[in-house]
Amino acid sequence: MSRFRRVTAYALGAAMLAASGGALAQQPRTLRIAMTASDVPTTTGMPNNGFEGMRFLGYPIFEALTLWDLSDASKPAGLRPGLAERWEQDVNDPKVWRFHLRQGVTFHDGTPFNADAVIWNMDRFFRSDAPQFEPGGSGITRARVTILASYRKIDDMTVEMTTTRVASYFPYMVVYILMTSPQSWESAGRDWARVGTLPPAGTGPFRLSRFVPRQSAELSRHDGYWDANRRARLDRILLLPMPEANTRLAALRAGQVDWIEVPPPDAIPSLRSAGFNVTTGSYPHVWPWFFQMQGANTPFGDVRVRQGLNYCVDREGLVQLLNGTAEPSVGWLKPSDPAFGNPQHRYRFDAARGRALLAEAGFNAQRPLRFRVMISTSGSGQMLPLPMNEFLQQNLREACGVQVEFEVTDWSNLLVATRTAPGSGVVANVQSLNPSSPSSDPGVMARYFLRAGTPPNGFNWPGFSDDQFEAAFTRLESARTPAEATAAYAQAHERLVDNPPWLFIVHDLNPRAMSRRVTGFTSVQSWFQDLVPVSLQ
Missing domain, CATH: 3.90.76.10 (Dipeptide-binding Protein; Domain 1)
Structure with a gap:
């Protein structure tokens, strides 16, 4: 059985689980959420599965x-x-x-x-x-x-x-x-393996009340929460991992869940017509490919290769594939951000310029650029990685003659890869990674791009090292006024665009679909969402 079929089979099993949980789900004010994760995030108090883990099994508890x-x-x-x-x-x-x-x-x-x-x-x-x-x-x-x-x-x-x-x-x-x-x-x-099943104890507005490994997690309202003005309205939240988008969609339409993360884009018009609520909104998100810039087993040590690929990408075509649930990314920050700056390169789909830059670096029709990207089947902020990456594979081949292969893995494994030294372990045979990234504040920029942030000390997997970036970031860290900080932030960001360690592809617009019974939800500009005011009619 192929890896893609195994993923689909697992997702169908998750949908059956959602149906089997019907008795619990019929209790008053129990919100059933289908996550993109392929497994329940860890429940010991520091969840894995990226920021989706933090969103649902982190901050609420x-x-x-x-x-x-x-x-x-x-x-x-x-x-x-x-x-x-x-x-x-x-x-x-x-x-x-x-x-x-x-x-x-x-x-x-x-x-x-x-x-x-x-x-x-x-x-x-x-x-x-x-x-x-x-x-x-x-x-x-x-x-x-x-x-x-x-x-x-x-x-x-x-x-x-x-x-x-x-x-x-x-x-x-x-x-x-x-x-x-x-x-x-x-x-x-004193055994962390047992802590997550006790359940563990936090201080949040919800507590973990039930956990079934690889199947579900149940949160219950904590009536003794320290902030009396922020006590949850829901009685319970049932979290179900469903990594396959069409499985989540079927579960929502069948009434097996009330809320799904990342509905299939082509289903959004019919969901709205059927009375479901679909929310979207801009938030600090980037969906890129990381370039491995260090070592002999990579073509990305040459800045012309990295710049050329950024001109080869048809971002607007990908946004169209996603039915408008994303926006083109031409930097780590969005062009509307005051700290975007004024970089020399303003990336767009310009295949001729992309091919010219690749040719300068020695790659052409006779010697095409070839590399391997590790991608995930699903995951927090990953949007719809399989069809998106297939689009990019075809786009780069047709526009610039680039030959891309994929190594498909689970989201948790991809996260581990971003913290693994290049050339070792799970990343020994790949030259690029496809994790989604937040872009919410300079602290995130620090751990993704400073020299000191190379694995395992951060997420600078590409090994990005730029003197001008380091100098601008030092000015940012010691700035005395907001104006000084923004100016330095912009100078640092300009270097990320002009000396790109990533292939900038799109920013997600964070779609979710919900039953009309769900009330009180507001999509905020964050990877994290406030579940306290959410209720069910």
Whole structure:
């Protein structure tokens, strides 16, 4: 059986699971969501499966010292106080940050949240010799929090963190350090494999009430949530992995689920005609191919190859394939962003220019450019990767004579690949990766593009190294005014466009389809969504 058929068969099994869960789903205010993930994200308090894992099995259950502010859909999400009421950067040593913890918060198991719990969780992620060290969660967290040098307890309600470099954006990294109850690990016999089935205890508005490996996870409202104004309206949320888009669509139309992530674009008009709600919206997202720029086993050390491919892509044709649920990407940021800058290259579909640049680098009809891309079958922010990549494969072959092969894998494996040193392990035979990426703040730019962010310290898998980028980013980190920060941000972004480490393809418009019974949902400009006000009629 082919890999594609295996994926479809698994997805059909997931749809049968959705039907078999009918008794549970008929309980009052139980929202059934079909995820794009091929498996239930890990439930120990640091979910895998990318930001879809964080969206559904992260922030609803476990929280960080800083949290995303999802209250205003008119602008990209910023930060708000979370388990820390406030924080400040030391005026004498700007590498030092102090976080003042929120009083009166308890975990779902009734144990107190305090500085000791914070340090315990920090050791869980950042101290490999700690008894509670969790390798999987550590790998994810360290790749997102790339500049942490040290941390310590000041008093019962204050902790201090020190960074390796001055970084005004550090709170945007702290937002990814989720807190779980130390007692839940003790109750599991100090075994992380058992923690996720207890269930674990966070501090969020929902708690994990049931988990069936590879099948489903159930969240229940936590009536003791510390913010009385933000207690959930739903009784339960049932999360079901369904990686195949048409399977999710069939489950929604059959009434087996109430909400699906990423409906098939060609089904959107009929869904709307049938009375389903379909939401779209711009958010900080990029769907690229990463270029491996280092080593002898890659053609991408030559900037002309990378620039040429960016001119070979028919982005508008791909947007048409997606029925308008995406917009062309010609940089890491969108052209409307104040920090996009004024790069020399404004990429568009210009096959003649693309072929000319490739020819300058030595690739032509007699010696075509060939490379292999690792892609996923589905996943968080991955949109519809199989048909999209097939379109690109044909587009590049017809427009510029480029020969592309694919290595198809699971989304979780692709995420591991982005944190794997090039030339080793699962990436030994590929020259490009196709993970989706956030572009929400300079902290993300740091871990994807700074020299210090090469795996396993971040997501700079291409090995991007640009002196002008590094200098501009240093100015950004130490900027004293918003105007100075934006100017430096723009200069850094210009280098990403003109010396591209990625093939910039499209930005997702984040489509979701829901039953008309779902109320209270607002699509915000973030990878994460607020489930607290959502209800069912």
